[in-house]
Amino acid sequence: MDDQxxxxxxxxxxxxxxxxxxxxxxxxxxxxxxxxILDGSNKPRPRTIHQLAExxxxxxxxxxxxxxxxxxxxxxxxxxxxxxxxxxxRPELFGAWTDSDFDELHSHFGSGGALTTEGTLEVxxxxxxxxxxxxxxxLLLETSQAxxxxxxxxxxxxxxxxxxxxxxxxx
Numbered sequence: 001m002d003d004q005x006x007x008x009x010x011x012x013x014x015x016x017x018x019x020x021x022x023x024x025x026x027x028x029x030x031x032x033x034x035x036x037i038l039d040g041s042n043k044p045r046p047r048t049i050h051q052l053a054e055x056x057x058x059x060x061x062x063x064x065x066x067x068x069x070x071x072x073x074x075x076x077x078x079x080x081x082x083x084x085x086x087x088x089x090r091p092e093l094f095g096a097w098t099d100s101d102f103d104e105l106h107s108h109f110g111s112g113g114a115l116t117t118e119g120t121l122e123v124x125x126x127x128x129x130x131x132x133x134x135x136x137x138x139l140l141l142e143t144s145q146a147x148x149x150x151x152x153x154x155x156x157x158x159x160x161x162x163x164x165x166x167x168x169x170x171x
Contacts, residue, residue, distance in 0.1 A: 005049070006038045008063045012056055015099075027055030059100040079114050080106050086120040093124050101127065 024031045036042025053060040083106050108115055108123045140149045
């Protein structure tokens with residue numbers, strides 16, 4: 001994991017054009033910590049990864065991406081060229097999106113192949129709707145209703161995920 005995390009940090013830094021000092025400043029982490037991640041001598045803790053992701057404006061998943069996934073991401077971007085046009089034409093739809101969100105959008109396919117403009121907008125709408133639901137869920141889990149919400153989620157998860165796995169559905 002150490003080399004992969006360091007390689008992914010270098011990739012994020014290159015994509016954003018950041019120096020080591022800029023990463024230190026944005027993430028609020030010690031320079032030695034960042035340097036240790038980059039050279040593979042420091043196995044970062046989850047809290048460090050979270051802080052790094054927050055500071056760089058990326059998903060924590062970015063630090064666990066395997067090189068094979070990156071090849072698929074490049075392929076997806078090439079096969080869905082209209083997605084970039086929609087992103088540039090409608091930037092208001094993409095507030096607070098992470099690199100992972102854009103990768104997910106590019107990975108969608110429409111009926112018969114690449115996404116159309118309308119298909120892209122439908123996917124964006126669905127992704128934003130899911131994001132809003134997750135934000136609401138997170139807020140509810142911080143209220144006095146957290147136990148009820150947690151119980152409901154567990155029941156729904158067991159019914160829809162675990163139950164389907166036992167039946168061999170969704171494999």
